[in-house]
Amino acid sequence: MEPATTTTDTINTAPITAGPALVDLPTRDVLSVDGRGAPEDQAFVTAIRALFAVRLGLGAGEGVPLEGSYSQGGSLESDDGPAFDLTSPDGWVWRLVVPAPPGMTAYGIAAAAARSGAPVQLRRQAEQRVAQVLHRGPYADEGPSLAALYAFVAEQGLGATGPHTEIYLDDPASTAPAVRTVLQVPVTPGSRQS
Template identity: 30%
Template sequence: MNARTEDKIDFTKIHKDLYSATVKIKEVNAGRGTFLSIEAIGAPGGPEFQAAIGKLYALAYTTKFGISKPKGLDFKVCCLECRYHIEDPEKTPKEKWRWQLMIRIPDEVSADDLEQARQEIRRRKELETSAVQRVEFEEGRCLQVLHVGPYDQVGVVYEALLKHAADRSLAPSGAAHEIYISDPGRVPPERLKTIVRLPVAEKS
């Protein structure tokens, strides 16, 4: 079930520990959630990446205003998130990075609701969003920190997370996860805020 704030589901308020962070690394527990998700391979920020973002937001907003809200289920469209499924970013060319863009949605939004929204998008925008799927997953124990600055400088933050984990006998146990708090169309690169999350587990 999802808690509600003023009759509107707002995950940034319900899960403040997951959608806020400081420059000090902290440990969080990321429980099961429901997301709109689209996966592909390509350079982050490239044409395919940007097209995928457009499809995600089209489906999220059409579901909110055209399907869910008329049924009495209102929610704030949440932050854009991305999980990177890469074994070694240093050795893998960016055009071969596998990524999973996501937007969190209420658990109550069904596959049928999304199909209705897809049909509406096809009719109104002639845009195909069938690649966007409804997924559920749980990350569990994670380290999390805030990165302030350009996206291409986030590697320094990952190095800090890995060192923090190693110092505590922890090891990465899942995909690197970024949550984009700022709008890059409105905020200059040096002020962009990104939450960086890394699932971890005790070293075996």
């Protein structure tokens, strides 16, 4: 996989700021793979390779950020599961996504995915409001950034409506200490807090 390179500090048309911010994301189509377990597990590695192989097989480049949504054994569709625990990745439920090339159909994706080794699907992500913050540093050190993000959500009188998402602006295989990761959580007024 090539490192994601961006010429501007934007993702999904959302400006990236160092501090927490509220952002409205547009509806978009993505390629996705769902799974369970730690990022070191073979299923996770296979999912990443499959997503980028399918994108490439469909004529699109690899230079897009990988995104992952994570839940602690709960649902990826709601915030009803146990609190997320960075120290227990074996219990994680995850969804990895990359942007889908324009004009793709579920049939075209299925045909390209048949050779990928993972169940890549075409999924439409609905428009949503998120709170986001930029984390710099190792993934294992995201705890304070996630805490600051959820504190910001509470300060705004909002609630989390689903698990958090990580957008890897740098190659997730990198061991550099200053990798950049955008942390997002979907929000709505009056929802339950994590």
